[in-house]
Amino acid sequence: xxxxxxxxxxxxxxxxxxxLQLLAWSVGGFIFSVLDIDEVHGDNQVRMHExxxxxxxxxxxAVRESLRSMGVDQIADALLIxxxxxxxxxxxxxxxxxxxxxxxxxxxAGLLTSEQAKRIAENxxxxxxxxxxxxxxxxxxxxxxxxxxxxxxxxxxxxxKHTRIYIxxxxxxxxxxxxKSWRIFDFFWMxxxxxxxxxxxxxxxxxxxxxxxxxxxxxxxxxxxxWRTIPRFFKRRKRKETKSRSGLAPNGHMG
Numbered sequence: 537x538x539x540x541x542x543x544x545x546x547x548x549x550x551x552x553x554x555x556l557q558l559l560a561w562s563v564g565g566f567i568f569s570v571l572d573i574d575e576v577h578g579d580n581q582v583r584m585h586e587x588x589x590x591x592x593x594x595x596x597x598a599v600r601e602s603l604r605s606m607g608v609d610q611i612a613d614a615l616l617i618x619x620x621x622x623x624x625x626x627x628x629x630x631x632x633x634x635x636x637x638x639x640x641x642x643x644x645a646g647l648l649t650s651e652q653a654k655r656i657a658e659n660x661x662x663x664x665x666x667x668x669x670x671x672x673x674x675x676x677x678x679x680x681x682x683x684x685x686x687x688x689x690x691x692x693x694x695x696x697k698h699t700r701i702y703i704x705x706x707x708x709x710x711x712x713x714x715x716k717s718w719r720i721f722d723f724f725w726m727x728x729x730x731x732x733x734x735x736x737x738x739x740x741x742x743x744x745x746x747x748x749x750x751x752x753x754x755x756x757x758x759x760x761x762x763w764r765t766i767p768r769f770f771k772r773r774k775r776k777e778t779k780s781r782s783g784l785a786p787n788g789h790m791g
Contacts, residue, residue, distance in 0.1 A: 625638040
């Protein structure tokens, strides 16, 4: 078989395989764009339960007295946890709203300082590198921390991957870690979802329309491929059968 013909056949069959995958991606994108994500997750069928209250008497005396002095009689959550700054009680009221952090003496701690945020980030980040900055973000979070809890510290590490660690300023919990690889992924995720603002929304008209066009392009390409290839296959087969018959004498022997 001639190299040109071989290349053409490879191109045609590879194009068929890729078209099938593109069609699958396109149909998937269309499905993503029309399905309600809350319905997919089943969130619209969840029976909401009020948080169960914890008896305040179960807490240490100093913490109980401090809470009662604040007018708090019931709480929904109280965790004794060390996030790198020593053990603190993290307490939420009966409605689940954040009250704050308390040490064992019942002293209510305020927001983290930048030095405390730096200490948490240093303990979290495995490479031992300097810290470039620690900035408190109270509103308008950057895109890479969209939807994150505020106020939060953005701690920038002096590292080739430009790592930034986001820390909840209320309790010291690490909320997100962002680096160069994540940003590249996020950029192409934006292209995939076609949500150029929030980046996480599948349910918008632009993606639906683009998916329909892609489905149409892939489907028509496959149809055209079939119209062109299948008749040729049968014609080639018919020619071979005709040649085979013409090579035989009437008595069934070669002439």
